[in-house]
Amino acid sequence: MNFKKMSIKLLSIELSRYIAAGEVIHRPFSVVKELIENSLDANATFIKIEIKNGGKKLIRIQDNGEGIDKNELSIALKRYTSSKINTIKDLKKIKTFGFRGEALASINAVSKISLISKTSKDNVGWQIYAEGGKISNILKPIAHPMGTTIEISDLFYNIPIKKNLLKSERTEFLYINDIIKQIALSKFDIDILLINNNKIIQKYKIALNIKDKENRINNILGEKFLNNKKKIKYKHKNVKVTGWIYLEHTNKKTEYCYVNNRLIKNKIIKNTITQIQKKILNSNKKISYIIYIKINTKDIDINIHPSKYKINFKNPLIIYYTIYNAITNKIKFKMDKKYIHKKKNKIEKINLNNKLKIEKILINKSLIKEKIKKLKKIKLLTKINKNHVIIKYKNKIFLVNLINLIKVLQIKQLNLINQYKIKKLIIPIRLKIKKYKKYKKYKKLLKKIGINLYKDNKSIVIYTTPLIITNKYKNFCIKLLKFINTQKNINLKKILFWLKYSIIKIKKYFDHKKILKALIILEKYNKLIKNNKMKIKFIQIINIKKYINKIKNKT
Structure with missing residues (x-):
C-alpha cells in the first residue's frame, strides 16, 4: 500500500487535547475513578455518584470536601494545573491520589462539563461550564452546600470512533461498579452512595470499627470471603503489610493490592503470591487477597503512567520479603489437615521452609541453560553412554567426558571473577549472627564473588548470590561461611579454590538437549580443546588411523 508523503507539522492544540485525553480517559469508569480520587484529595467524607446510560449520557459526582476557590474554577479545567505539587522534589513525596494535573483537562476535552463548588469562605457556590476543551469565562452564583459537584455529560460526543467502541450500558456500568468497590475497600472512612438510572445500587456507610468493616467486606466480596478470610500483618524495615487472605478452589480470585491506599497492579506482588500458592500449598487452592502496603513515599515511584495503576519500588526485595512472610506466617500458624497431601503413598506435612524454591522464576537451573542454538564448529557424532560422547572438531575426532566438561566450564567461569554476574534472590536468606561472627x-x-548482605536485628540477610550457584542457596551460604570461619587468613584465591572443588556438583545423566547446550558453551571456550591446563581432563583425541591399523593387523 502506498501512502502519500506528508510534511511534519506541529499538531493543533485541539488534536493534542484529544490524544492526551486518550491516555487518561479510556471509558466511563476512568472518569469516575479520576473524579472520586479528586474528592478524596479534598478530604471528602461523603461521595455521591450518579450514573445514566452506563456513564455515556451522564456522570455526576458530588462530595462534601473542601471545595474549589471561585478564582480557581477555570484554572482547574486546564491542563497541567494542580494544587498537589509545586516542584520536582514534590514528585518524590506524593501522598495524594492525583498530582499530574491531567484528569479534569482530559475529561473536558471529550465531554461537556458543569463544575459547581463552594468553600467554607464562600456564602454561595459558583458554577462554570466547559465543552470540548473550551472553558466559559462566565461564573454563575448558585445555591450549593460546601463541597463540589461535577457533572459530565455526552462523553466522547466529539470523538465518534471512541464512542462507538464503548460496550453496552450494562457492561460499562459493571466497570464503574467494580472501580467503586475497589475504592470502598481502601477507604473505610468514607460514605459512598451509587445511583444508576435513578435507582440506589450501593450504599457503603462509614466503617470505623471491625463490625462495620466486616459488613462492607461482606457487601462487596460476599459471606464466603468474610467467613474464611485470615488476617495478615507483618512489618519489615519501613514496609508494613496488612490485609486478608482466603484460600479457595475457584479460579475467580479476589486480587486487590493497595500501596498507601492507592489501588495498584504490580508483577512483583503477583509473582510472590503465585509462587507461595504453587510451592507451599501444593494443591488446587488459589489465594484470594486484599493487601494493604504502607511504605515511605520516597521509596516508590508513581509517576510512570497517567492511569497511576503502575508503580515502581525502590527496593523490590523488601517488598518480596515482607509479603512472603505476612502470608506464609499465617499459613504456618493455621496449618491443618487441608494442607497435608499424599506423596508416594505416604502422608507427609508440607515443609514450608523447603517447599518454596523461588529461584525457578529468576535464575537458570544450571550453568548450561541457554537458548538452544545450532553447533557451528563442533559436530556431535554419537553418544556412547550416559556421560560420554564423540565429537568432531577441525577434522579431528574426540572423546568427551560430559561430567568433567561441565566441571571445567564452571571453573572457567569462576576464574572470570571480574566479569562475575550476580543474581538477586526473591526471598533473601536469613542466618543467625552468632554462628558467623566474622561476616563483617x-x-x-x-x-x-557476588554475595551481598546486611545486618537485620540478630540476623544476617543475604540477598544476592553468585550466578554459578543454581539451587540450594542457603546450604551454599552456610557452607561458605563455615569455611571462612575455620580459616585464619582468608583471601579471594582461597575462596575461589573452595568454590572450584567443593561446590561443583554435576548430574550424572545428560539428555540430548543438555549435551548440545554443553557443547555450545565449549565452542565459546574452544581453546580448552587443544590446551586444557586444568587438572580435570575432559577430552581425549581418538586416532582413527591407529585403530584401523590394529584391526587390519589382527585380521
Missing part, C-alpha cells in the same frame, strides 16, 4: 570482616571479600 569479610563483607567486601564476599561482595567480590
Whole structure:
C-alpha cells in the first residue's frame, strides 16, 4: 500500500487535547475513578455518584470536601494545573491520589462539563461550564452546600470512533461498579452512595470499627470471603503489610493490592503470591487477597503512567520479603489437615521452609541453560553412554567426558571473577549472627564473588548470590561461611579454590538437549580443546588411523 508523503507539522492544540485525553480517559469508569480520587484529595467524607446510560449520557459526582476557590474554577479545567505539587522534589513525596494535573483537562476535552463548588469562605457556590476543551469565562452564583459537584455529560460526543467502541450500558456500568468497590475497600472512612438510572445500587456507610468493616467486606466480596478470610500483618524495615487472605478452589480470585491506599497492579506482588500458592500449598487452592502496603513515599515511584495503576519500588526485595512472610506466617500458624497431601503413598506435612524454591522464576537451573542454538564448529557424532560422547572438531575426532566438561566450564567461569554476574534472590536468606561472627570482616571479600548482605536485628540477610550457584542457596551460604570461619587468613584465591572443588556438583545423566547446550558453551571456550591446563581432563583425541591399523593387523 502506498501512502502519500506528508510534511511534519506541529499538531493543533485541539488534536493534542484529544490524544492526551486518550491516555487518561479510556471509558466511563476512568472518569469516575479520576473524579472520586479528586474528592478524596479534598478530604471528602461523603461521595455521591450518579450514573445514566452506563456513564455515556451522564456522570455526576458530588462530595462534601473542601471545595474549589471561585478564582480557581477555570484554572482547574486546564491542563497541567494542580494544587498537589509545586516542584520536582514534590514528585518524590506524593501522598495524594492525583498530582499530574491531567484528569479534569482530559475529561473536558471529550465531554461537556458543569463544575459547581463552594468553600467554607464562600456564602454561595459558583458554577462554570466547559465543552470540548473550551472553558466559559462566565461564573454563575448558585445555591450549593460546601463541597463540589461535577457533572459530565455526552462523553466522547466529539470523538465518534471512541464512542462507538464503548460496550453496552450494562457492561460499562459493571466497570464503574467494580472501580467503586475497589475504592470502598481502601477507604473505610468514607460514605459512598451509587445511583444508576435513578435507582440506589450501593450504599457503603462509614466503617470505623471491625463490625462495620466486616459488613462492607461482606457487601462487596460476599459471606464466603468474610467467613474464611485470615488476617495478615507483618512489618519489615519501613514496609508494613496488612490485609486478608482466603484460600479457595475457584479460579475467580479476589486480587486487590493497595500501596498507601492507592489501588495498584504490580508483577512483583503477583509473582510472590503465585509462587507461595504453587510451592507451599501444593494443591488446587488459589489465594484470594486484599493487601494493604504502607511504605515511605520516597521509596516508590508513581509517576510512570497517567492511569497511576503502575508503580515502581525502590527496593523490590523488601517488598518480596515482607509479603512472603505476612502470608506464609499465617499459613504456618493455621496449618491443618487441608494442607497435608499424599506423596508416594505416604502422608507427609508440607515443609514450608523447603517447599518454596523461588529461584525457578529468576535464575537458570544450571550453568548450561541457554537458548538452544545450532553447533557451528563442533559436530556431535554419537553418544556412547550416559556421560560420554564423540565429537568432531577441525577434522579431528574426540572423546568427551560430559561430567568433567561441565566441571571445567564452571571453573572457567569462576576464574572470570571480574566479569562475575550476580543474581538477586526473591526471598533473601536469613542466618543467625552468632554462628558467623566474622561476616563483617569479610563483607567486601564476599561482595567480590557476588554475595551481598546486611545486618537485620540478630540476623544476617543475604540477598544476592553468585550466578554459578543454581539451587540450594542457603546450604551454599552456610557452607561458605563455615569455611571462612575455620580459616585464619582468608583471601579471594582461597575462596575461589573452595568454590572450584567443593561446590561443583554435576548430574550424572545428560539428555540430548543438555549435551548440545554443553557443547555450545565449549565452542565459546574452544581453546580448552587443544590446551586444557586444568587438572580435570575432559577430552581425549581418538586416532582413527591407529585403530584401523590394529584391526587390519589382527585380521
